[in-house]
Amino acid sequence: MTRILFRYFVLFTLTLLALCALSFSLIYLFPAEPVTTLTGITPQNLIQHEALINQYHLNSNILVQFGDYLSELFAGNWGVSLISGQPLSKEIMLALPATIELSACAMFIVVVIGIPLGCYSGLRAYSNADFTINSISVTLYSVPVFWLAVIFILTFSLQFGWLPLSGRVNLLFDIPHQTGFLFIDILLADNLDKSAALSDAFLHLILPTLSIALMSTASMIRITRRSIIDVLNKPFIIAAKSKGLSSRQIFVRHVLRNALLPILPLMAMQITTLITNAMIVETLFSWPGIGNWLIQAIYQRDYSALRMGMLAVSTLVVMITIAIDLFNRLIDPSREKFESVTI
Amino acid sequence: MPLLDIKNLTLEIDTGTQVIKALDKINLTVNSGEIRALVGESGSGKSLIVQAISGATPPNWTITADRMSWNGNNLLSMSEQQRRQILRKDIGVVFQHAIASLDPSVTLGEQLEESLPEQLIEGSWFWQRAQSRRKEVIRTVHKVGIKDHEQYLQAYPHQIPTDIGQKLMLAMALISQPKMLIADDPTRGMETTTKVQVLKLLSRLNQTRSLGILFVSHDLLAIASMSHSMTVLYCGQTVESGKMKQIRKRPLHPYTKALLDSAPSFSKDLPPKSLLPTLPGTIPTLQHLPIGCRLGPRCPRAQRACVNVPSVRKIHDHAYSCHFPLHREKV
Numbered sequence A: 001m002t003r004i005l006f007r008y009f010v011l012f013t014l015t016l017l018a019l020c021a022l023s024f025s026l027i028y029l030f031p032a033e034p035v036t037t038l039t040g041i042t043p044q045n046l047i048q049h050e051a052l053i054n055q056y057h058l059n060s061n062i063l064v065q066f067g068d069y070l071s072e073l074f075a076g077n078w079g080v081s082l083i084s085g086q087p088l089s090k091e092i093m094l095a096l097p098a099t100i101e102l103s104a105c106a107m108f109i110v111v112v113i114g115i116p117l118g119c120y121s122g123l124r125a126y127s128n129a130d131f132t133i134n135s136i137s138v139t140l141y142s143v144p145v146f147w148l149a150v151i152f153i154l155t156f157s158l159q160f161g162w163l164p165l166s167g168r169v170n171l172l173f174d175i176p177h178q179t180g181f182l183f184i185d186i187l188l189a190d191n192l193d194k195s196a197a198l199s200d201a202f203l204h205l206i207l208p209t210l211s212i213a214l215m216s217t218a219s220m221i222r223i224t225r226r227s228i229i230d231v232l233n234k235p236f237i238i239a240a241k242s243k244g245l246s247s248r249q250i251f252v253r254h255v256l257r258n259a260l261l262p263i264l265p266l267m268a269m270q271i272t273t274l275i276t277n278a279m280i281v282e283t284l285f286s287w288p289g290i291g292n293w294l295i296q297a298i299y300q301r302d303y304s305a306l307r308m309g310m311l312a313v314s315t316l317v318v319m320i321t322i323a324i325d326l327f328n329r330l331i332d333p334s335r336e337k338f339e340s341v342t343i
Numbered sequence B: 001m002p003l004l005d006i007k008n009l010t011l012e013i014d015t016g017t018q019v020i021k022a023l024d025k026i027n028l029t030v031n032s033g034e035i036r037a038l039v040g041e042s043g044s045g046k047s048l049i050v051q052a053i054s055g056a057t058p059p060n061w062t063i064t065a066d067r068m069s070w071n072g073n074n075l076l077s078m079s080e081q082q083r084r085q086i087l088r089k090d091i092g093v094v095f096q097h098a099i100a101s102l103d104p105s106v107t108l109g110e111q112l113e114e115s116l117p118e119q120l121i122e123g124s125w126f127w128q129r130a131q132s133r134r135k136e137v138i139r140t141v142h143k144v145g146i147k148d149h150e151q152y153l154q155a156y157p158h159q160i161p162t163d164i165g166q167k168l169m170l171a172m173a174l175i176s177q178p179k180m181l182i183a184d185d186p187t188r189g190m191e192t193t194t195k196v197q198v199l200k201l202l203s204r205l206n207q208t209r210s211l212g213i214l215f216v217s218h219d220l221l222a223i224a225s226m227s228h229s230m231t232v233l234y235c236g237q238t239v240e241s242g243k244m245k246q247i248r249k250r251p252l253h254p255y256t257k258a259l260l261d262s263a264p265s266f267s268k269d270l271p272p273k274s275l276l277p278t279l280p281g282t283i284p285t286l287q288h289l290p291i292g293c294r295l296g297p298r299c300p301r302a303q304r305a306c307v308n309v310p311s312v313r314k315i316h317d318h319a320y321s322c323h324f325p326l327h328r329e330k331v
């Protein structure tokens, strides 16, 4: 047990190190001066230039520079944005929770709708219900996310005016920033009409969540269905039937667990797609998340922001992937306890 | 009245492009207290019969039969519920691939407890019942020859060796104290000593509890001595069935003769270093079944009449299906 945890920890650290190295190399790869990309400060004169170079050891050996870079990262000194001059750590901490909130809601829909529907159509494989569910999910799966988002905006916001067009919450609500997760912040805030703010935030959440959740739900349905069908054809299900167990007992005791175990790692992959889609959709809905923030950085050639944004997002993704794999390893008895760790 | 009585069981598999008659008019009976051997090469449909009896059939299978009854009750027309009850209480099934037939995500102990029908559990409080369940499981596991139950009941299927898996499968079938055991190659690949152990256990259960056994195997040697009667299968057709002794002494069907001849210890007058007699060719695949008598292309006695399926003929309780059986002179 400790051994597995240790292995995952080593894997996590190594991956992080590689990511840091990549972001470090960006300092030299971006078409700007290394000092500028590293710190986000454009030196005004030679003296300042000299001072910055000395401060960040940019004249010494590359390994020393990297070591220095790492220690600055861990100290929380991520540099400032080229454009706004704000510390990047602050900006990212503001933007990232919004993206996590969006993706988490979408993931919730994916799991709550995708898995039951997938189970249903897997159990009724090749029936009409199954064909219907399957064709709907294939259609949804083929719809581009950005197009779907635009269609949603056109119909529900502009045509019918049922749902708000953009943003996380109406600007009339002045919600102090505490955790970055809007719903928690609303609950923490005082002198505010909480129920009104909550329902407003909820209305804002519907469209963006749906537009990214639909595609992933579709693929979740298909993955679950396939997995259920595979398990149903296994010899141990035949054996269970010959024991005289009822279909319900067989489903609960033998099918469900065996079908869901292989789904978990695939779900980790879904989460990455989800986050990617979330970043696209954020731009369309002006959702103040990390995707929107990165796009802005690209437009404005904010090199230091790009460097840190990439590092932050990839760290998040790596963390989730490894956590899910670890979880899967812990609950799946058939996986060898000491098989090597990979992602 | 026989325990299990099957007449003209036909199984058709719809592969999407064609419909294959995988079993063609199979006849089979097992009496209470009888050990019947069901013999045939691999691919002759033995395991299909087992699956058809146990009722776990995929949706693309169509099963028809003139009679398929358990203790006089028609298995095909009864409700799902009734059939489950029979499987739960009266029939134990051992499948061919033991490890694959065990759920990989549940411990073996739990799987054994699950096979135990409610009626056999004593006590009214749940802890009493849990205790009684556990006792019963350990008793059965010991009976099939597994001594260190602690180690194996906690284990998952991928952690145990194959022969332990086979024994546990047997334990799972026997734990409900069934009236009949269907054993599909339960000793496949076992070491000789273990094999003898298992076969002995089965004969003993047969004698003491008059357990009816349908013993499916391609290993004629292993089961010839313990079975009372035999049914020979070729390519989804029953070719001959009757008392073991009679068939061994005087097979009537060319295929049975070839099968017996190919097992050296059955033919006493075999000169040393001579070739074993075999039939030319191999068993056809299900996709390319010959019409009429399916042995036709390989049969040394085949003639024109053999393109029609031979009907079952009987001499007392020795049944065979062949147009030109061995006791008649070749025309």
Ligand code: SF4
Pocket (backbone or CB within 6 Å): B253, B254, B255, B293, B294, B295, B296, B297, B299, B300, B301, B302, B303, B306, B310, B321, B322, B323, B324, B325
């Ligand atoms: S029916 Fe004809 S082909 Fe079939 S076993 Fe008899 S002789 Fe051979």
